[in-house]
Amino acid sequence: MTEFAKRISECSEQASKIPEEKEEDHQNYSVEEEEEYPEEVPETRTVTEVMSTNKRIQRYLIAVEYIGTRFSGSQKQLNCRTVVGVLEEAFHKFIGQPVSISLSSRTDAGVHAASNVCHVDVERISKRKPGEVLPPHDSSVVRRAVNHFLQSEGDIMVTDVRCVPSDFHARFRAQERTYFYRILSGPEPLSVFEKDRAWHVTEELDLRAMQEACKVLVGCHDFSSFRASGCQANSPIRTLDELHVSEVVSTALFPSINQDSPVLSSIDNSSKLGMPNGGSNVFGIRKKHRSYEVIARARSFLYHQVRLIVGVLKAVGTGELTVSDVERILKAKTVTAASPMAPACGLSLGFVKYDLPEDDQTDAAESLETCPDPLFVSVAKGVLLAVSIVMDNATEETAATEPQSGVRIAGEAIFAKITDSRTSAELEEAIKEEMKLLKKRRKDWQEQRQNCGLRRRKQMNNLCNSQLSV
Secondary structure (H helix, E strand, C coil): CCHHHHHHHHHHHHHHHCCCCCHHHHCCCCCCCCCCCCCCCCCCCCHHHHHCCCCCEEEEEEEEEECHHHCCCCCCCCCCCCHHHHHHHHHHHHHCCCCCEEECCCCCCCCEEEEEEEEEEEECECCCCCCCECCCCCHHHHHHHHHHHHCCCCCEEEEEEEEECCCCCCCCCCCEEEEEEEEEECCCCCCCCCCCCCEEECCCCCHHHHHHHHHHHCEEEECHHHCCCCCCCCCCEEEEEEEEEEEECCCCCCCCCCCCCHHHCCCCHHHCCCCCCCCCCCCCCCCCCEEEEEEEEECCCCCCHHHHHHHHHHHHHHCCCCHHHHHHHHHHCCHHHCCCCCCHHHEEEEEEECCCCHHHHCHHHHHHHHCCCHHHHHHHHHHHHHHHHHHHCCCHHHHHHCCHHHHHHHHHHHHHHHHHCCCHHHHHHHHHHHHHHHHHHHHHHHHHHHHHHHHHHHHHHHHHHHHHHC
């Protein structure tokens, strides 16, 4: 057996000793339903996490706000408009390739978000030169570009973007989540501006009784009575760090009329819009509702936990239940003991808390300094365009003897660098390099012109000598 054959045989034996990969190692972690999150990060890694180890790929942490009325929930579904689906489509239009978005918090259909958070991995590929990998976009560029493609939606917007390490997970790195639930109390029908933004309760609510009921639920408990049947959590034990209800100032209707407005100068103080019954005696000004806000804060929630809690608090406020009944429901450890669940329209995800790396905290501020000045870029493009127009009008003879062709080539190169530059420093450096090339080309053209002139003078001398000799 030859030496080459022996080496082939050894490689085959080594390959046969490599253990086969188990199918279960590639399975993604199981995702719970809305408001449900496991306490520990699974050891298995998602496809997105594996891709993010590529140094050319940048992971962005994105905060997004949306009105949940027209969404069929946040998680992507077939033939349904969802938050993730709309965001992935906007990113696809922005970078020209599909992406996978991972949310920190799931929300049901009709649930709103003042700040839901997700992460996405993006590899910046040049659109002028397919296959060429460029430096990652600044976070401010990502926010503006994605919002540009979201503006036609009308009910979703990116509010903040941060560059984070490749192992930063929007869901499992969240330290706590805060939900808000809004209740409007009063017999009058809701305004069109308030529709699908709050739970309308026609009865009067006892605020003090509701606040006492909140104290029963705060802390670490078995919340089986406040856990919907579809919940996939391994344990019903949750720690509710904060549960509070308070009466807040009702939001002004559009167009807003404040108490100091001249329109209300003739209205008696007791009937101004700031009072719960304000405006009832004034024609054309609707009666306001009493507005209540429930705040629930915890690291994680069970499926429909917040809405079930609000349903019980509302029953306490109307007198259907007492504080002792809330204790009984909590100890029953069955969802059938709880009151009907509050509707989704009043619930909003308000805030997701993270411990972000220090290097990324100043990313938004630094992007204002590193991002190319739009005015500078516009002026540069305008000058190059003017140069190109002038060069197009040049004759072939002039282009052959003058340095305009070199100017045009350099101008086109600078224009290309402007398109691909990431920061002002990169743009300035690109222009310096191209100007050096321009000077070199100009020098070459001048030498060629001098040589051309010498040849012409020599030809003229030869012609004159030949004529004189005749």
